[in-house]
Amino acid sequence: MLDEAIAEKLVIEKFSSTPNTFCIAAVGCSVGPNTFITKQNILEAMGRKYESKALASKLPEFQVFFNDHATNAFNTLFTTFPPKKCYFAAGVTGSFHSRLFPKSSLHIVHASYALHWLSKMPEEVQDKDSPTWNKGRIYYTRASGELANAYAAQFSKDMDNFLNFRATEIVVGGMILLVMTVIQDGLHRSQSAGGFLYDELGSSLMDMEHEALISEALINTFILHVYTTTMNEIARLVERNGCFNIERMKLTDPILNVEGPVDVQMCTMHIRAAVEGVLTKHFGSEIIDEIFTHFYQKAAKYPLIESKYKKRNLLFLALKRN
Numbered sequence: 001m002l003d004e005a006i007a008e009k010l011v012i013e014k015f016s017s018t019p020n021t022f023c024i025a026a027v028g029c030s031v032g033p034n035t036f037i038t039k040q041n042i043l044e045a046m047g048r049k050y051e052s053k054a055l056a057s058k059l060p061e062f063q064v065f066f067n068d069h070a071t072n073a074f075n076t077l078f079t080t081f082p083p084k085k086c087y088f089a090a091g092v093t094g095s096f097h098s099r100l101f102p103k104s105s106l107h108i109v110h111a112s113y114a115l116h117w118l119s120k121m122p123e124e125v126q127d128k129d130s131p132t133w134n135k136g137r138i139y140y141t142r143a144s145g146e147l148a149n150a151y152a153a154q155f156s157k158d159m160d161n162f163l164n165f166r167a168t169e170i171v172v173g174g175m176i177l178l179v180m181t182v183i184q185d186g187l188h189r190s191q192s193a194g195g196f197l198y199d200e201l202g203s204s205l206m207d208m209e210h211e212a213l214i215s216e217a218l219i220n221t222f223i224l225h226v227y228t229t230t231m232n233e234i235a236r237l238v239e240r241n242g243c244f245n246i247e248r249m250k251l252t253d254p255i256l257n258v259e260g261p262v263d264v265q266m267c268t269m270h271i272r273a274a275v276e277g278v279l280t281k282h283f284g285s286e287i288i289d290e291i292f293t294h295f296y297q298k299a300a301k302y303p304l305i306e307s308k309y310k311k312r313n314l315l316f317l318a319l320k321r322n
């Protein structure tokens with residue numbers, strides 16, 4: 001899909017007047033290997049594009065910026081580069097919910113499995129006197145409509161800011177390529193794999209409170225500030241923002257094998273990779289193994305985990321700067 005978007009929608013002739021460097025930013029890159037694989041795919045797609053236009057001799061040099069929070073393991077990232085990378089690489093720290101790059105300096109921004117992180121938790125969630133106070137839960141899946149609306153409102157603000165910042169940084173004709181998990185339109189949020197897993201994680205933390213392993217106060221002050229959008233919602237937000245045109249939008253299967261039974265150990269690894277950082281920051285590193293042992297035991301008992309994981313929920317979105 002990424003290949004198709006570049007082949008069919010990127011007009012390279014538009015960039016001919018700019019210096020002969022093609023700049024790609026991977027925002028929310030983490031440490032690889034996914035981020036390396038996608039950069040390689042983008043570069044190969046670019047190579048084919050130049051060849052198809054008989055412009056192979058004009059292939060630009062590629063600069064790839066790897067962005068994540070300053071706390072990301074950048075040393076691991078930079079010491080595990082594939083041996084034959086054909087681009088210049090640089091790290092850029094900071095939040096993608098802010099300006100990261102100079103004006104009109106990028107051609108492609110790629111973000112996979114990252115934009116569901118909100119810039120902050122919705123303020124209402126922290127208000128003990130409000131119906132949106134999220135006592136005893138770490139997520140909004142089974143919460144009131146008001147709380148889910150507060151998450152949606154924060155996501156809407158964040159997306160608008162993200163698109164505005166990227167619109168400043170990307171040249172006209174440049175693209176944003178997004179991969180994100182979504183909830184199928186029409187499904188309740190509790191029917192999403194992410195919602196289910198985060199709920200089970202919350203419930204594992206509550207069990208640990210009952211076992212006096214974690215204090216209630218610590219749980220009540222922990223909220224996961226991630227939000228799962230839908231295809232319609234994100235399309236609406238992009239259209240309302242107006243800086244980018246939707247060129248491709250496709251829902252595909254989740255990363256996990258849809259044929260065989262779901263491997264709970266694998267689910268545990270996925271969720272651990274996604275949230276270990278924020279859990280460690282809040283609860284401390286000593287308790288992390290215990291949290292995921294509780295999570296594994298809980299998730300393994302749940303018969304619905306299979307069907308929840310098998311919903312078509314991976315969205316690929318290609319946007320072009322107007």
Ligand SMILES: C[S@@+](CC[C@H](N)C(=O)[O-])C[C@H]1O[C@@H](n2cnc3c(N)ncnc32)[C@H](O)[C@@H]1O
Pocket residue numbers: 027028029030031032034035067068069072094095096097111112113114117119273274
């Ligand atoms: C699940 S990982 C995805 C990593 C990689 N893109 C991939 O496809 O495997 C999400 C990454 O997004 C990063 N992230 C979340 N919010 C961010 C923000 N506001 N600015 C920069 N990075 C962010 C996290 O630190 C994490 O490394």
